[in-house]
Amino acid sequence: MRLSPTLLLLSDDQALANLVLGIVKRPWKLVRRGADRYMSHKMFAQPNVRLVILDDQAVEENDRSRLLAQIRKHFSGNSLLYVAGSHSDGNEKRARTNGAHYYVSKPLSLERFGHVLQSFLQAQHAKG
DSSP: OOOOOEEEEEOOOHHHHHHHHHHOOTTOEEEEEOOOTTOOHHHHTOTTEEEEEEEGGGSOHHHHHHHHHHHHHHSTTSEEEEEESSOOHHHHHHHHHTTOSEEEESSOOHHHHHHHHHHHHHHHHHHO
């Protein structure tokens, strides 16, 4: 039996969650949790994660690098979309240094982000 590909959404933002819920369809499985420094091992043990969306708005500045390192460690090679609570050169550098494939800051265009998410999902689907 093949496992469904999983999209891991780490966000407390309901508008972002609603957008993702409207786009992610079968065979994808969506797992959502608020992002914080108390991410459990269970969250990092999700099977067949292909795409991670990290919204750093609820994560303390000092914890962002550690959380990104955990994501990189557990989901190496998977696509990472980084949504910053606000733009700063430091946020963008941190995201890109830690392997983010896409970086955007709030306020974000939900339409634009929706197109980006769809393109990442299609690329993952093409990989099989």
